[in-house]
Amino acid sequence: MYRTYLVVMENVTVTNSTDLAWCFVNPGITLSLEFIRAYASQRANATSAQCSAALGFQVTAFPTLTSTTPRSMHLSDPASAITGGTAGAAGTSGTNASAAGGGAKTYRPNDNFNALNGFLWLPGPKETCIANASASSGFGLYAVVAPATLTNWCAGLEFSELG
C-alpha cells in the first residue's frame, strides 16, 4: 500500500525574492518519491494579481528553508521517512525558503495563475514527477517571481513513498 504525505505551509509571509522554493523535498538514500499534487493559494486580499509557480528539480546548493515535517495523509499510516530540515539535505523537507540556493533548477511545469483562484497541479497517472533515491537532487514548488502581496500564502506538495 502506498503512503502519501504532504509538506505544507499555511498562512505564512513569503520572502520577496525570485526562484524561491515554497515547498521542497529531497529524497533520502533508500526511498524514491513520487510527487502527485502541488498547490498554492492566498487569502490576503481580493484583488486580481498574476503570480507564477513552477515545479522542478534542484541540485546542490539547496535552498534555506523553514523545517517542516511531512504530514501523513491517511489515518494509521506511520511517519514519513522524510524528516524536517532547514538545509534541503537528502532525506529532509522544508517550506518557505528565505534564500534560493545556488543549485541549478530544472523546471517542469512552469505556469502562471491568478492569485484569486490559486494554483493546483494534479498530474494524470503518467504525468507525475519521480525523484529517485540518491539522485542528489530535490523536488520543489517554486515562485519564479515573488507575488505582489507577500502575506497569507498557503502551499503544499504531496508525495508518495515508493519502494
Added chain:
Amino acid sequence: MKSTFGDENNGIYGRVSHYVPAYAFRDGEQVHITETYVTSPPAAHIDDLYGNTWILGYTCGIKGRSPKGQFCYNVLRDGKETGEMASIIEINAGQVSIYTDVGWKRWNGHSFIHAPRIFMFTKRS
C-alpha cells in the same frame, strides 16, 4: 519501480484521506467570487455566488470509477463531503459542474444531478 497510480490493487486508489487544506474555507466573510469561467485544476479553488468554496479533496477514487484516462478525487464544498468523485470542477456563468465517470453533473443547490452543462454563447460583432 511501480508508480503510485500504476497498480490498481495496491496503489492509492480508494484510500480515504480526511485531510482538508486551509484553502477549502473562506477566512471570514467572503470577499470575492471566481470569474465567469474557471476550472479546477488548474485553479486551486472555486468560489461561487452563494459563498461556497469548492475544491478537490485528497481521497483518490477507485480506478474503475474514474473518468477514462484521468484520476478523480472527492469533491468538497466548504470542506464538507458532497459524496461525489470528480476529476474537474468547473464554474461557468455561475453554474458549478463536475466531471465524473458518468459525464458532467450540475449543482442544483442541494446536490449534483446528471445534466448537460449550460454553455454561454457570446455574439461576435
